[in-house]
Amino acid sequence: MxxxxxxxxxxxxxxxxxxxxxxxxxxxxxxxxxxxxxxxxxxxxxxxxxxxxxxxxxxxxxxxxxxxxxxxxxxxxxxxxxxxxxxxxxxxxxxxxxxxxxxxxxxxxxxxxxxxxxxxxxxxxxxxxxxxxxxxxxxxLDLAHHNTTKVDRLQKENEFLRNNYSKFSKLTGRERDILKLTALGKSSGEVAEALFISTATVETHRKNIKKKLGINSSYELSQYAMAFDLI
Missing domain, CATH: 3.30.450.20 (PAS domain)
Incomplete structure (x- = not known):
């Protein structure tokens, strides 16, 4: 029933x-x-x-x-x-x-x-x-319209996020803080002062960040910081 x-x-x-x-x-x-x-x-x-x-x-x-x-x-x-x-x-x-x-x-x-x-x-x-x-x-989205350049940039940003999320996820919270401050143009001394750590520790973290992300330049650091909304 x-x-x-x-x-x-x-x-x-x-x-x-x-x-x-x-x-x-x-x-x-x-x-x-x-x-x-x-x-x-x-x-x-x-x-x-x-x-x-x-x-x-x-x-x-x-x-x-x-x-x-x-x-x-x-x-x-x-x-x-x-x-x-x-x-x-x-x-x-x-x-x-x-x-x-x-x-x-x-x-x-x-x-x-x-x-x-x-x-x-x-x-x-x-x-x-x-x-x-x-x-x-x-x-x-009309890709033939005047906003093609903006859409293309957004597509590339989305692709960057997908391709690099696994690497970014390996960063610790402290490493992300240092990545953010570095992308903002802070020197090692300024980062150390802001986070209450030594300059040597900042440099060690920076080396580890670059190794985990597989990058070498400040531009690449900025890419990650912007893509993952750190700045």
Whole structure:
């Protein structure tokens, strides 16, 4: 015998449908693609028609994919960068927080990726205050437009982060402090004074930083400091 879901669950489902309907009513007026994800398994609950047309699928097909949706349409290397940020925002559960990121999307495996600038935030909570839906607005980037140079720079920065994260993660907290101050142009003496350590210790740390990162120049130190938001 099949049992009906509890009344509170049915009520929550109806609230979700009502919230999604509000978005669907204005989706065509928004210059981008709107996606609403379920935080239970991160599957898609809703996608605006513009997004469905770009991917060449129906809403029913996207919903049925579940988490496989991400494997099919998104660049996994990019996802490794922004997905942890989204999960962190959901765990912090701050209604005012959103996560912005770049992502690459394609509708078929042999097609080239298209760049999107996207932002995600919590869209709905359950009766206990836990997030159950998040909403994303994704805007395709026109690489033929005047912002090509900026987009290209951002792409290169993202690539630098992916390629060098494993090396950067080996730095200790103190080494990151010294990397930051060095990138800001501080001398060994100034770094030593700021961190209350000896100049010899600073020099030792600098040698270890360069060895771990596989670099030699001050310019390369600055690259790491900027890429990983130390300055």
């Amino acid at each position: 099949q049992h009906s879901p509890p009344a509170h669950q049915r009520g929550l489902t109806e609230q979700m449908k009502a919230k999604i309907a509000e978005i669907d009513a204005v989706a065509n007026e928004i210059p981008g693609v709107i996606i609403i994800h379920s935080n239970n398994g991160m599957g898609v609950e809703y996608m605006s028609q513009r997004g469905l047309d770009l991917l060449g699928v129906t809403l029913e097909e996207v919903v049925a994919m579940g988490p496989a949706y991400y494997d099919r349409f998104f660049n996994p290397e990019e996802a490794n960068d922004y997905v942890p940020k989204i999960i962190g925002a959901l765990e912090r559960n701050d209604q005012l927080e959103w996560v912005s990121f770049f992502q690459q999307v394609r509708n078929l495996p042999n097609y080239e990726y298209t760049w999107y600038a996207s932002s995600t935030k919590i869209f709905m909570r359950d009766e206990t205050g836990n997030p159950i839906l998040n909403i994303t607005i994704a805007v395709p």
